[in-house]
Amino acid sequence: MNEALATVLQHVQSSGRFGAAKIEGAALRCEAKDAAGGAWYLVERSGEGWAVSLLTSDRWLSESIEGDMLEGRDTAEELVDDELVEVGFPHRCPKVKHYRDDAKVYVFRSEIPLDGIADTGAGIATYLLAFEAAFSQLGDMQGSSAE
Numbered sequence: 001m002n003e004a005l006a007t008v009l010q011h012v013q014s015s016g017r018f019g020a021a022k023i024e025g026a027a028l029r030c031e032a033k034d035a036a037g038g039a040w041y042l043v044e045r046s047g048e049g050w051a052v053s054l055l056t057s058d059r060w061l062s063e064s065i066e067g068d069m070l071e072g073r074d075t076a077e078e079l080v081d082d083e084l085v086e087v088g089f090p091h092r093c094p095k096v097k098h099y100r101d102d103a104k105v106y107v108f109r110s111e112i113p114l115d116g117i118a119d120t121g122a123g124i125a126t127y128l129l130a131f132e133a134a135f136s137q138l139g140d141m142q143g144s145s146a147e
Contacts (some may be wrong), residue, residue, distance in 0.1 A: 036140035041053065052127060052128050054135050056106050076110075079134035091114075
């Protein structure tokens with residue numbers, strides 16, 4: 001499991017698209033580079049597979065992301081799909097769940113479809129980068145430079 005995360009970490013660090021990134025136990029935590037309210041991406045096991053989440057404790061940031069999707073009439077799945085098609089990922093984005101967890105953190109979460117992908121780490125990394133590319137364009141994810 002950590003071998004896959006180590007591969008993902010290498011891709012994340014070489015992409016330059018995240019702030020600090022590190023493996024914490026059985027998960028990879030990557031700081032959203034320019035988010036106004038503080039946010040991070042989390043890659044972790046989910047049942048037999050993997051999931052990626054965008055998390056923030058900032059209600060306004062969560063609402064700004066959701067507002068942009070409503071205004072643009074695109075779903076999170078469609079936005080991630082656009083990015084997945086661009087990089088030639090063989091699967092589409094499953095449902096992106098948006099909720100507030102018990103720790104009062106706002107979560108956008110998607111399972112990572114890896115069926116038939118031989119290199120799990122590279123597949124997770126590709127999906128994470130597509131997920132980040134879709135969400136980094138929404139709301140206040142670009143922080144003060146978008147204001």
